Amino acid sequence: MSEIHPVVLCGGSGTRLWPRSRKTMPKPFLPLVGEETLFQATLGRAADPALFASPTVVTGAAHLSHVEAQLGGEASIIVEPEAKNTAAAIALAAARLPEDAVMLVCPSDHYIADVPAFHEAIRAAAALAREDYMVAFGITPTAPETGFGYIRRGEQIEGGYKIAQFVEKPDLERAMQFLASGEYSWNGGIFAFRAGAFMTELATHRPAIADAVSRSVEKGKSEGARFHPDAASFAKVQSESVDYAVMEETGRAAMVPVAMGWSDIGNWHALRDAREGDAEGNRAHGPVELVDCRNVLADSDGPRISAIGLENVAIVVDGDEVLVTSMEGAQKVGKLTGAASQ
Amino acid sequence: MSEIHPVVLCGGSGTRLWPRSRKTMPKPFLPLVGEETLFQATLGRAADPALFASPTVVTGAAHLSHVEAQLGGEASIIVEPEAKNTAAAIALAAARLPEDAVMLVCPSDHYIADVPAFHEAIRAAAALAREDYMVAFGITPTAPETGFGYIRRGEQIEGGYKIAQFVEKPDLERAMQFLASGEYSWNGGIFAFRAGAFMTELATHRPAIADAVSRSVEKGKSEGARFHPDAASFAKVQSESVDYAVMEETGRAAMVPVAMGWSDIGNWHALRDAREGDAEGNRAHGPVELVDCRNVLADSDGPRISAIGLENVAIVVDGDEVLVTSMEGAQKVGKLTGAASQ
Numbered sequence: 001m002s003e004i005h006p007v008v009l010c011g012g013s014g015t016r017l018w019p020r021s022r023k024t025m026p027k028p029f030l031p032l033v034g035e036e037t038l039f040q041a042t043l044g045r046a047a048d049p050a051l052f053a054s055p056t057v058v059t060g061a062a063h064l065s066h067v068e069a070q071l072g073g074e075a076s077i078i079v080e081p082e083a084k085n086t087a088a089a090i091a092l093a094a095a096r097l098p099e100d101a102v103m104l105v106c107p108s109d110h111y112i113a114d115v116p117a118f119h120e121a122i123r124a125a126a127a128l129a130r131e132d133y134m135v136a137f138g139i140t141p142t143a144p145e146t147g148f149g150y151i152r153r154g155e156q157i158e159g160g161y162k163i164a165q166f167v168e169k170p171d172l173e174r175a176m177q178f179l180a181s182g183e184y185s186w187n188g189g190i191f192a193f194r195a196g197a198f199m200t201e202l203a204t205h206r207p208a209i210a211d212a213v214s215r216s217v218e219k220g221k222s223e224g225a226r227f228h229p230d231a232a233s234f235a236k237v238q239s240e241s242v243d244y245a246v247m248e249e250t251g252r253a254a255m256v257p258v259a260m261g262w263s264d265i266g267n268w269h270a271l272r273d274a275r276e277g278d279a280e281g282n283r284a285h286g287p288v289e290l291v292d293c294r295n296v297l298a299d300s301d302g303p304r305i306s307a308i309g310l311e312n313v314a315i316v317v318d319g320d321e322v323l324v325t326s327m328e329g330a331q332k333v334g335k336l337t338g339a340a341s342q
Numbered sequence: 343m344s345e346i347h348p349v350v351l352c353g354g355s356g357t358r359l360w361p362r363s364r365k366t367m368p369k370p371f372l373p374l375v376g377e378e379t380l381f382q383a384t385l386g387r388a389a390d391p392a393l394f395a396s397p398t399v400v401t402g403a404a405h406l407s408h409v410e411a412q413l414g415g416e417a418s419i420i421v422e423p424e425a426k427n428t429a430a431a432i433a434l435a436a437a438r439l440p441e442d443a444v445m446l447v448c449p450s451d452h453y454i455a456d457v458p459a460f461h462e463a464i465r466a467a468a469a470l471a472r473e474d475y476m477v478a479f480g481i482t483p484t485a486p487e488t489g490f491g492y493i494r495r496g497e498q499i500e501g502g503y504k505i506a507q508f509v510e511k512p513d514l515e516r517a518m519q520f521l522a523s524g525e526y527s528w529n530g531g532i533f534a535f536r537a538g539a540f541m542t543e544l545a546t547h548r549p550a551i552a553d554a555v556s557r558s559v560e561k562g563k564s565e566g567a568r569f570h571p572d573a574a575s576f577a578k579v580q581s582e583s584v585d586y587a588v589m590e591e592t593g594r595a596a597m598v599p600v601a602m603g604w605s606d607i608g609n610w611h612a613l614r615d616a617r618e619g620d621a622e623g624n625r626a627h628g629p630v631e632l633v634d635c636r637n638v639l640a641d642s643d644g645p646r647i648s649a650i651g652l653e654n655v656a657i658v659v660d661g662d663e664v665l666v667t668s669m670e671g672a673q674k675v676g677k678l679t680g681a682a683s684q
Contacts, residue, residue, distance in 0.1 A: 302662065305664045306361075306665050308668060308672070308675065309667060309670050310668060313666070322657070324649045324652060324666055325648075326652060333648075336631055336648045337631050339648075
């Protein structure tokens with residue numbers, strides 16, 4: 001079995017994890033769960049040389065210094081001239097890899113508790129990718145989440161299923177139906193493709209994106225481990241997600257179901273759940289005293305947090321910002337003046 | 343009608359209002375409600391020269407600089423060599439005043455919304471004090487508070503009532519009975535006495551305290567507006583509250599009922615209630631953004647507070663301390679490590 005090529009997409013800003021995640025030090029580069037940063041943990045999950053080739057990291061100039069500081073090993077870095085969503089980011093990597101390379105596409109800012117389960121799913125996804133399936137990892141849902149897209153499974157195939165349908169973020173009622181039916185998985189943004197097959201599908205369904213990306217790679221320049229696609233060519237790329245541009249268009253969409261303790265760490269609620277709690281369900285980090293508190297996340301980078309009588313609340317102190325939010329309110333953090341105006 | 347002599351007791355530490363109230367800058371000297379500090383407002387309520395003589399402030403060396411900085415007018419300052427509770431503090435002032443002076447004894451860290459009602463009660467209390475009654479102000483209760491002592495009224499007399507009974511802090515069930523009965527008032531620690539009558543009662547019921555205080559005053563030294571009682575004599579004074587030492591012992595205890603929007607600002611819950619709220623009942627002070635919050639107090643001396651989805655919570659940022667407490671938990675603030683270890 002040939003190696004699998006990790007492709008790590010390092011874009012998102014993580015404004016819902018403000019004030020810890022800031023424009024200048026965003027979510028992927030913070031040690032939000034455990035000692036490693038989310039980016040380091042993403043690389044670490046795809047570092048076994050028996051299974052993986054060295055990774056390709058697709059990022060922007062703003063994040064480049066963080067990427068290089070945290071890489072810790074050999075990697076190719078593709079520096080996007082501007083952010084053009086996931087179809088273009090994946091295409092940049094696909095165009096730079098050998099046609100027969102199997103790519104494992106991963107966001108850089110997710111958390112996975114059960115790495116062996118992830119590796120098992122990777123093997124199944126890689127086998128399907130070698131047969132030119134466009135493979136999504138379908139995360140087995142554990143709650144009626146309304147913040148994720150869903151994938152409905154179709155016909156069973158060796159190692160997985162064909163995809164019957166992609167579903168946009170549902171309302172709570174539909175999310176509960178999805179959970180009850182057992183036919184739906186979360187779309188976690190993790191994919192496997194054969195590089196040549198991905199470019200062929202993209203050229204079929206989004207020829208303009210495929211052309212512009214190919215041209216920006218042809219005219220691009222290497223600088224050590226960095227590769228700079230041609231900015232003028234890349235500027236013409238249409239910004240579109242891989243879900244829309246390829247997954248919903250192709251006749252060869254497949255999915256591999258996996259239950260692996262996955263979280264997108266999408267807000268302070270999700271982060272609380274990903275961290276291990278004490279007997280009262282509290283997660284304290286930094287100088288913190290909690291009295292009569294349950295399921296409270298308290299996280300300070302300096303000042304002491306003292307809290308009494310709270311439940312399901314997150315308290316985050318970062319520099320000159322103090323955030324206190326209910327778990328229900330955590331979705332709104334990105335719209336706070338402090339988060340939006342940085 | 344002769345003047346009334348305000349006697350302001352400036353002792354308490356206010357640890358339940360930590361972290362805003364600190365050992366080095368305690369509660370009376372902070373502008374907790376409105377622009378003035380509680381101490382300044384206390385003086386201001388007894389400043390009308392038509393009614394009041396210049397005040398006597400009884401305080402300790404630790405608070406002296408705050409007292410003198412905030413006085414803003416003529417006053418006698420008695421500097422206690424050490425804290426010996428309210429019986430001794432009041433006796434120091436009584437021993438320094440003319441025998442026929444009517445004293446209005448006030449804590450320095452309470453809040454009174456309705457000053458005209460207070461003045462009306464003062465006139466009634468002063469008239470009773472001139473007849474050598476030991477007069478307590480009985481605050482008409484507005485809730486079944488378990489944090490205050492209660493006074494049960496007895497026989498009606500001109501301008502007030504004799505006191506039938508002093509009751510220690512009750513449990514909730516008894517507090518509800520007290521509230522329902524209409525016979526009970528809160529003991530707010532505000533009193534009126536004729537100075538000579540107070541010393542006579544003290545000499546009758548606590549001769550040792552009266553002797554030691556009298557000796558410390560005889561041997562004391564004036565220094566401008568300051569008076570320093572003799573430390574060696576004062577060291578022998580037994581530490582006891584005026585309630586125990588005089589009010590519960592005397593045969594001439596009287597009370598004047600008064601409803602005046604009083605609060606002891608005893609904790610963040612009480613402070614929230616004393617401050618005026620916006621349409622959602624929130625009280626914001628400093629750089630604060632509140633989203634989906636109700637009845638939240640948010641108070642920062644610098645860093646921005648951003649809060650979402652909270653109800654009946656106090657958030658206080660002071661220097662390197664961040665306090666977040668439910669209103670129910672506010673009573674426990676003084677026992678936090680940060681408050682107890684300063």
